[in-house]
Amino acid sequence: MAMRYLTARLAQQIDEELMSASGAFSIDQLMELAGLACAQTLATVYNREKYPRVLVCCGPGNQGGDGLVAARHLGMFGYKPTVYLPKPGSKDIYKRLATQCQNMSIPILTPSQATDVSPLKQALSQSDVILDAIFGFSFHPPVRAPFDAVLPLVTQSKLPIVSVDIPSGWDVEKGDEFGVGLQPDVLVSLTAPKLGVKSFKGRHFLGGRFIPKALDEKFGLNLPEYPGFSQIVELPSEGESQKL
Amino acid sequence: MAMRYLTARLAQQIDEELMSASGAFSIDQLMELAGLACAQTLATVYNREKYPRVLVCCGPGNQGGDGLVAARHLGMFGYKPTVYLPKPGSKDIYKRLATQCQNMSIPILTPSQATDVSPLKQALSQSDVILDAIFGFSFHPPVRAPFDAVLPLVTQSKLPIVSVDIPSGWDVEKGDEFGVGLQPDVLVSLTAPKLGVKSFKGRHFLGGRFIPKALDEKFGLNLPEYPGFSQIVELPSEGESQKL
Numbered sequence: 230m231a232m233r234y235l236t237a238r239l240a241q242q243i244d245e246e247l248m249s250a251s252g253a254f255s256i257d258q259l260m261e262l263a264g265l266a267c268a269q270t271l272a273t274v275y276n277r278e279k280y281p282r283v284l285v286c287c288g289p290g291n292q293g294g295d296g297l298v299a300a301r302h303l304g305m306f307g308y309k310p311t312v313y314l315p316k317p318g319s320k321d322i323y324k325r326l327a328t329q330c331q332n333m334s335i336p337i338l339t340p341s342q343a344t345d346v347s348p349l350k351q352a353l354s355q356s357d358v359i360l361d362a363i364f365g366f367s368f369h370p371p372v373r374a375p376f377d378a379v380l381p382l383v384t385q386s387k388l389p390i391v392s393v394d395i396p397s398g399w400d401v402e403k404g405d406e407f408g409v410g411l412q413p414d415v416l417v418s419l420t421a422p423k424l425g426v427k428s429f430k431g432r433h434f435l436g437g438r439f440i441p442k443a444l445d446e447k448f449g450l451n452l453p454e455y456p457g458f459s460q461i462v463e464l465p466s467e468g469e470s471q472k473l
Numbered sequence: 474m475a476m477r478y479l480t481a482r483l484a485q486q487i488d489e490e491l492m493s494a495s496g497a498f499s500i501d502q503l504m505e506l507a508g509l510a511c512a513q514t515l516a517t518v519y520n521r522e523k524y525p526r527v528l529v530c531c532g533p534g535n536q537g538g539d540g541l542v543a544a545r546h547l548g549m550f551g552y553k554p555t556v557y558l559p560k561p562g563s564k565d566i567y568k569r570l571a572t573q574c575q576n577m578s579i580p581i582l583t584p585s586q587a588t589d590v591s592p593l594k595q596a597l598s599q600s601d602v603i604l605d606a607i608f609g610f611s612f613h614p615p616v617r618a619p620f621d622a623v624l625p626l627v628t629q630s631k632l633p634i635v636s637v638d639i640p641s642g643w644d645v646e647k648g649d650e651f652g653v654g655l656q657p658d659v660l661v662s663l664t665a666p667k668l669g670v671k672s673f674k675g676r677h678f679l680g681g682r683f684i685p686k687a688l689d690e691k692f693g694l695n696l697p698e699y700p701g702f703s704q705i706v707e708l709p710s711e712g713e714s715q716k717l
Contacts, residue, residue: 253576
């Protein structure tokens with residue numbers, strides 16, 4: 230049975246079910262495990278000796294929260310992360326996660342004017358790899374300010390990119406239909422991959438090892454088996470999975 | 474510089490600082506990472522082919538919460554955990570963590586009468602390894618009911634034991650001074666080891682990779698370096714560490 234690629238609506242529904250009274254998860258728990266999986270994916274592909282400086286670009290929502298968690302873990306792993314927050318989130322958990330990064334002496338760049346991209350330009354010139362945690366599965370095109378200025382600069386940097394869940398700018402179900410999205414080298418899907426990344430050609434990992442078997446069966450996810458006690462599993466490349 | 478062994482008071486102080494407004498961690502986050510470290514430690518030493526049935530014994534406090542998180546992750550790793558709660562905790566997070574185990578179809582044994590040890594006896598006879606998450610660093614001797622009946626039965630089972638933070642029944646600072654505590658084969662210390670386990674002779678791991686460098690320095694912890702992106706690090710055995 231093939232793994233299921235999720236619509237935006239189904240991804241939302243699974244999240245809600247996990248955090249409902251019966252699912253009993255808190256967002257703190259899920260974000261911690263998701264962000265850890267993102268950090269481990271980046272560390273699996275880009276070693277800290279050659280790629281120590283990670284620019285973690287975060288949006289204002291839960292995806293940005295995953296990025297903040299990942300930044301902290303990357304700091305713990307010995308990387309030199311910098312967090313870029315063109316539009317900081319307003320939720321309490323988001324602020325706490327940002328404080329946790331500050332307590333780790335991780336620089337946080339928040340442009341004084343949202344349209345000022347000079348801090349981003351400078352940060353890109355001093356980075357080895359990008360972690361893209363800008364937009365998640367609740368993104369709806371088009372890309373709005375200030376992110377319409379951010380995405381082209383990230384692309385122009387030619388740095389390797391690890392995207393979280395859905396490459397920023399891509400439609401969650403239709404992919405990069407307008408050609409304005411980032412083109413990551415590595416993707417880490419959370420919980421289950423989304424429809425829009427079905428033809429993604431780079432290295433593709435899955436994280437979010439917290440879906441109970443019953444939920445997997447209820448939604449027919451057919452999640453792959455994770456190895457040992459890892460929090461991530463690499464998915465077969467598009468060509469290989471078609472052979473399966 | 475040698476790693477610092479903590480008094481109960483200092484362990485408490487570090488926990489409070491992590492969860493203060495300035496530390497900004499929620500208990501959900503810390504418990505998730507602590508429990509994950511416990512599950513990974515058990516999985517490192519006792520593989521799931523030979524030791525699939527894990528009896529996770531939980532106390533009513535935060536240590537028991539770590540155990541519930543560990544039980545869930547062990548289920549995710551392919552083990553067959555059973556949770557034993559002689560005295561279930563009353564905090565909201567404790568109840569949510571127990572629900573998360575139930576959603577994974579992990580059996581939870583809660584004796585109808587706290588002094589009834591027959592469910593424990595039966596569970597021990599059907600287990601391959603014990604995860605001891607009964608008492609943590611806030612334990613003060615003596616061992617009270619119903620745990621005074623639980624500890625001898627666990628010992629008599631002769632099953633391998635992995636203890637969390639402080640083997641149950643041991644004084645946090647003086648160790649097993651009364652000879653009533655469990656004698657684990659493996660210990661996973663959380664954040665930093667406690668004074669009472671300084672002479673522990675089995676395999677000793679450290680988990681809780683979330684202490685910012687500044688906090689490490691403030692308290693002179695001299696935490697060891699964790700390998701790669703692991704959530705645990707094995708500490709040198711007592712003999713080896715004396716040579717360092």
